[in-house]
Amino acid sequence: MQKYISNGFSLNTIHEDKFKTITITCDLIEPLNINDFAKRALLAELFETNNADYPTQTKLARQLSKMYGASFGTNLLRYGNLSIIRINLSIPNPKFIPGNHALLLRDAINFLNSILMRPLVSNNAFDNDTFNLQKSNMQKYISSITDDKQYYSSVKLKEYYYQNDNRGKFLFGDVSQYDKINSSDEYQYYKSVIKQDNLRISVLGDFDDETLMSYINQINISNRDKIYKIDYYKHAESEVKCITEDTNATQSNLNMAYNFPVYYDSDDFFAALLFNAIFGGSSQSKLFKNVREKYSLAYYANSMFNSLNGVMMINSGIDASNAKKVQSIINEQLKAIQNKNINVDILKSVKAEMISSKKAILDNPRQSLEQEFANSLLNRKLSFEQWCENIDSVSIDEIAKVAQKVDLQTVFLLKGDNK
Amino acid sequence: MIEFKYPQYNENVYKEQLKNGLTVVIEPKKGFQKTYASLTVKYGSIDNTFISYDDEKKEMPAGIAHFLEHKMFDKDGYDAMDIFSKYGASSNAFTSFNRTSYLFSCTNYIKENLNTLLDFVQEPYFNDKKVDKEKGIIAQEIKMYNNDPNASLYFNTIQNMYPDSHLNVDIAGTVKSIKKITSDDLYTAHKTFYQPSNMQLNIVGNVNPEKVLKIVMENQKKHNFLPAQKIKRIQPLSKRINYFNQRKMDVFGTKVAVGIKGDSELGKDIKYELSISLLLEILFSEDSDNYAYLYNNGIIDDSFGFDFDCNKNFNFAIIAGDTEYPNDFIMNIKKILINAISNLDNYIDELELIKREEIGQHILIMNSIEATANNLGDSDNNFVNLFDEVNLINNITIDNLKEYGSKFILDENIISNVIFPYSDK
Structure with missing residues (x-):
């Protein structure tokens, strides 16, 4: 109600x-x-x-x-x-x-x-x-x-x-x-x-x-003058900025931000969700399989997509001496997706996992409320079935296409590495 | 299957031990989407020295249980996670001082996922090349923990309470110790500890107990197990203690922990565990006058917390937080502890209040499939689960707190540990 x-x-x-x-x-x-x-x-x-x-x-x-x-x-x-x-x-x-x-x-x-x-x-x-x-x-x-x-x-x-x-x-x-x-x-x-x-x-x-x-009804709250709504964030594109900060630590943190102008109500929103999951948002992702499993350079390397601000961010904990190498692997993996180099079975698995976690939200009262809150703020009324259909229908071509939209803007390295 | 009924919560718990020794505990949750299963091996970071399945004394490199946990997923040409993922399940694993757990949660394909879980944990596949590759990943994991000052403080405090036992090393080992691990070591550890009789499978969620039990039984028939053997762990009983430790890290403020090392004989008694937990709540929760005094005087802040970890072979409490006044922090906490038992008669009302709080917290746990699965008990505590605990909590008295508290809080078992910022800050 x-x-x-x-x-x-x-x-x-x-x-x-x-x-x-x-x-x-x-x-x-x-x-x-x-x-x-x-x-x-x-x-x-x-x-x-x-x-x-x-x-x-x-x-x-x-x-x-x-x-x-x-x-x-x-x-x-x-x-x-x-x-x-x-x-x-x-x-x-x-x-x-x-x-x-x-x-x-x-x-x-x-x-x-x-x-x-x-x-x-x-x-x-x-x-x-x-x-x-x-x-x-x-x-x-x-x-x-x-x-x-x-x-x-x-x-x-x-x-x-x-x-x-x-x-x-x-x-x-x-x-x-x-x-x-x-x-x-x-x-x-x-x-x-x-x-x-x-x-x-x-x-x-x-x-x-x-x-x-x-x-x-006992809570005495008067009428509000204004109803606040979500605004898009449009990023002003610029050259890539790389910032390094030194710190005294056992590990270094590599963080990267891409402008990714796809929003929660964009036509390619679902393609973007899948692109993120394939890139670095799941255990089947390119970053997990490569930065971690293949090259053993990190314990974690994740990507996150924010559809309110049109941005994708990556974070990873590495040795500073590997920073260049990790960046180039990340870049290679992005190119691979842009070139439609996506395994059909992995895409299927990622979809199954996303649908399963969406369903599981209903088992957690706080997450259910959070989902309701976001939907009401964004004025979104998608049923679970429609949501699943939208996920299911995303093709490799659509993922490759939406992946073209990312543009690296900021690299921040917190350089630790005291041995 | 034995059925345990908890009509006041509309819950039933089912338990069965299979012929091969595997214990299965099932709790059906009506109306839930998810099913969660965890397969737990009684094997953790403190089980480093043991008599192996072929009767040899083995002293393994620190961190091997955790290393084994990582390598179990890696199969010939695929990763177990890929199979789970194919069936929409997410999987994970974790290692503690005395347990290794493998788990998945799913909303479909329960049979396939259960089979995947049992198969990948019970069928080892290692080779040296793969083992070597994992070392880089785990080294980064260790460095990640070492970078976290709160985790560092916590584990370092434990190490100072148990300097002469296997609790004196981080669960994941050190960058140096894991370098020594070979695939032969992993096979030896797996054969010795991953016997069905040393494992427990918990299944909680949208399931029919008879049906899932049948799936598990069918699956176990497919595997060939060595005859069950008694596991001989060599765990030195800790006799020493380091009363004070300090070091420096890249932190803004000072961090302090006070540790209390409990008598390892008492940990098996569930009443001891619950009594000490309630006692610590009375002494240090936000309900207490002690908390108010320390908070309002700036000796503690919102980072303050405490924790009681009670196991069959060891138990300890840690009370920790950020502070500008480390000496006052330590002195005050010790004073509160030492005077606790003689003051307890004044706390009868507080005990009732804290019992309410604890019962409410247990009811909250029942909401969560995962938390319920992690609180179903095991053979170490006679399978006392969270539903049983509510009744036990109800019956705890001030006298219980006095009795157990006076055994727990002994001046010679209290230590302190401080992390200072580098002085140039």
Whole structure:
């Protein structure tokens, strides 16, 4: 069921009784605005920490335990030009816990309401102690992303590839941004989020719609002025840029970005999905079979296709001395696909695997909700059967043709190799 | 087949041991698309020294169990993954200290995929050329783990708790140790450990238990196995401990771990495992006053976490996180641990709360086909599965926590380990 509670506030319910939990997601959606990155990241943290009803972290954690180990957390996500604060909450279905807990779903929605609508505020500012501690924790977190070389190198690749577009900026902002904000700035930002962000609550499990509605109606969300939509990203083509950064590590990370102007609603979208799977997106891929299996140069070498931004990215962990060799193998494999050098049996297998994983999404409540969310954001209404047909009908010629569209733009090497 | 019924969750678990010794555990999941199967061998990185099937003492290069896991997929002219893929299945494998597991998940062709799984794990095919080629791949895998400071801290802490046992090396071995591995070594390890009687097949998903069991039985008839032999592992009992270790890595902030080495005799007792897990939750979860104190004073942050790993032959807890104040971190955690048992009478309400939390977490696991399959128990714990655990958790008392906790938390079994950033940062 899809229901609009007010303009820009929708409720989406999926009834499924095979799960033993009720899974709830609340998404707050607005366009990426670089000036607000730090404030937004902090807001997601503050939501997770406390509120007027549960004014300490301990009280909040104990309420979750009381709700039979409800799991709860917030995430910050990026969908193309949109920034999303996602609140995840799930509770066991009352049927499966000892005693009478018929009101557990009500408690969960009330809990969500506390998070969203009742922040811990005094004098028009977030509680200072909470704010300062979370601010300093976020600054530490941002400084420490270099600890995770794989993650850090993918962040840097995006930064170089998107140049000045917000899509390439680190979503949590930079350390200096945090220095400039105080608890009242943060509260002003919170108010604008609650007033303007588009809101979507999704609930999946075994429950009664009317009862749920009666709980949700207590969340007081007014009509929104604007409905935010996904925008295409058009990359300004340029010469290939190669950037090397030195680091002290046992391994080097090679990351590459290709402009690949195919989008989720393009005619060749399904060909592009298959091209990615054949190139570096599966265990049957050319990169897996060659960079790893044939030449033993890496443990992983993957490609990913982003159909919101029209980009394909590759990442791999290698020895720096092999960087040139790995790049030339990657290039050879791309040429092979462009020249229709694709094994028919492998194509069949890749299709079977993709269809199987698509089906398997329905076994995972979070993934099911994620799929629904993406479909609604992209206004996509393809049935599973149609999706399979579209995958099945892609030919080798179509894959070779769409593969012509990729154009290497950025190579980022995080050079480690201390022995 | 023995049937175990759990009507409160609408679930049944079926168990059978085949004539050749293979244990099969099946849990049908109605309404699910997927079927997941894992074939687990009781063989891991700590089983490096053993008496082989032909009665010789073998001391293998570190990392051989993991190396064998990689090489099992590689067959004469094809890779087992290709067959799975043909049937729309995705496959994988992993090696831990004491287990090697091979798995697939699929939404169709259950028979074909089950046959593929059993065939590729039970029929070895190695040669030196292929073995040599794998060394480059695994070397990169080892370097990838070494590059991850959190994984490094975790495994290094274990190594310092067990410096005189096979737990003192990374699961994948070292770049140097894997260079020594030959195809003969792999054959020896396979013959010794990959006996059906040393394996368990778990199948969870959209299946009919009788039908899948029949598929497995038919398949096993096609294979020729050596007569079952008792496996003789030589695992030195760890007596030493390194109380403090520090080193430097390319990290932004300091990382600290406190390790508690449990009495290896106690690990077989499921009540011990559950009691210690609950005790650690009471002491260190976000529900606790300890957490609030440490967090609000900046001694821990959101990276803080703890973990209790309990096995038949070893068990330990690790409490770790990033901190600006490593000394305060270690002192406070130790103090909380040492005082834990005498304070427990004040925590009766907390125990009830934490039990609720744990029961909820178990119900969450039941949602996931994979997580359910990984929690069906085995012969090491009398096949206690996640459904049984809920009942056991319900019955745990403060006295259990006191009894087991006082055996677990001993000053002489607590160590600490620190990773500092390079000073030029």
